[in-house]
Amino acid sequence: MRVHFIAIGGSAMHNLALALHHKGFAVSGSDDAIFEPSKSRLQNYELLPVEMGWFPDKITSDLDAVILGMHAKIDNPELVKAQEIGLKIYSYPEFLYEQSKEKTRVVIGGSHGKTTITSMILHVLHYHSRTVDYMIGAQLPGLETMVHLTDENDFILLEGDEYLSSPIDRRPKFHLYQPNIALISGIAWDHVNVFPTYENYVEQFETFAESISRGGILVYNEDDAEVKRIAEAAQAPTRKHSYTLPEYSIENGETLLNTPDGPMPISVFGEHNLSNLAGAKWICQHMSIDEDDFYEAIAGFEGAAKRLEKIGETAINIAYKDFAHSPSKVKATTDAVKNQYPNKRLVACLELHTYSSLNAEFIKGYKGALDAAEDAVVFYSPEAVAIKQLETITKEQIASAFDREDLIIYTDPTEFKSYLENTTFNDTVLLLMSSGNYGGLDFSKIQDLL
Known part of the structure; x- marks a missing residue:
């Protein structure tokens, strides 16, 4: 072909x-x-x-x-x-569907967590030598590509993105997959350049739930009120399975997950990641991985690239980077790091980089998002605002949106880099949150700053 x-x-x-x-x-x-x-x-x-x-x-x-x-x-x-x-002209998701319409399609949807959940599932399947086709939004260790397609595999695991399919197909990608098994992790308004209202954004997940193939299964996060409402109202799925935040504890900077066999140390942390783990467990069980085998495999999962990824560590300091950009994810990630390291100083740096995060109305949702950090820094590029043809955002608007008097704001990449270089890290966690790179920051050099 x-x-x-x-x-x-x-x-x-x-x-x-x-x-x-x-x-x-x-x-x-x-x-x-x-x-x-x-x-x-x-x-x-x-x-x-x-x-x-x-x-x-x-x-x-x-x-x-x-x-x-x-x-x-x-x-x-x-x-x-x-x-x-x-x-014949296909969008990316259309062609993936064409390649998988004879397979059992497992689609992971949600405003946040979908890459991590998909990564967890793939990790568990590969640990137990179960081969599946897949498409995921991050490069995983041991996998050559983010897409794998065969003629012989029975399952395909797809990360279900709600963004548009192509310039001539304005449907969200995850509407095209027609899943046999679907998951919705959480809903928080995003992509405001495409979905101008919260209601319009939520409607896309309602459509996704109804796109499930006849006889299909919907797994959903019942801790998210909007997700629970959509799931309970959905008519398409034959079976529905809810999940909730599992019980856990933190001891000496290590998260212990409560399992039927007792507390089990895991590498990922934060309530959002533990919730993702609970969803991944349900999906794996629907793909014939029993609970004991899931726990055995997930103990070795260290996270997806850019999702609370450790990028530096010394005897007393640690640095993480994370893809977080929406207000709810920024708050969840900041809170998670502080809860994991309650006795360390937390320096949280957020780059406003996406269309949504550079929208003057949308940024009001960031109020309190960085409050768990002792030092809070926001970086954004006025040039990026201009390139995206968005309304100009001022430092005063950002300060007002975050509602934090000691918020540090940078618009110059050199000045932000100098801030990192001149900060004394002493028993500190540095958290860098962005879908960009702060105007050219070399993340591989962060270790040298600790």
Whole structure:
């Protein structure tokens, strides 16, 4: 099968391209810019475009499919050519569904936690040598790609993103998968550039719950009132299983999970991660992993990349980075780190980087999000606001939104880096929360600052 990717360099797109190449497809692609690690990974398999740009001549009638990435515009010349000659054009999630419609589809949805839950499930399955197809939003240790597709595996595990499918398909990705087994972890308003009201955002999860295939199963977090309401009202699933925060304790900076065989030390911590673990356990049981086998495997799970990932440690100091950007996740992550290390000083640094977090109305939701930290820092780039064509945000607006008089605010990457370099870390936890990199911060150098 011959497939062509329009915007092949994206994180999700290049991983799908690699997965199809490994499956034996003839893969080609274009993009106007490709960055690392996508560039090297495509180059390793001779899939990197020879030159950057869009070339309608690449779109020919002998292509079986064109896969369109979100990065492309609706007037993209390759897309226009594909439409003109009548080629089948798929969005990323549409093509994943086509590759998995004969399999049992397990889809993990939620505003937060979905990458961690999917990672936990994959960790447990691989620990017990259970092979499945998958698509996940983070690179996991031991896995070459974030997408794996075969003809023989019975299950496919999909991280269900609620963002739009493509420039010409404005449906949320997770509406297209039609899961046999689904999970909803939690709901907190996000993607305000696409879903302008909270009600509109919640509606996408209601639709997701009703997209479950006939005879399907819905696993849901009953600690989240909105999720519980949606799950209880859903008509599509035949069976519903709720989960809640499991019992645990913290001793000397180590989290102990209560199990039928007694307290068990685990590497992840924080109530949001423990809730994720409870959801992952239910899904694994529906994939024929019993409870004892789940606990045996999960004890060795150390987390997904950028999800409370330890990036530095000395005898007295520790540094973590986390993908947290929405108000609820920032608060949950900050609280989790403080609860884990109650006797250490916590320096919490948040970069406002996404469309939502740079929205003047949305930032009001951050009130109290960093209160657990002794030192709270917010970084944002006025240039990023301008590039995203958003209304200008002032330092005064941010200070008012967080409602914290001692909040430190930086807009210059050099000044923020100097702050880190000149801070004396003494019995301290440094927490860096962002979906970006603070204007060019090298996370590999953080160890040197501790």
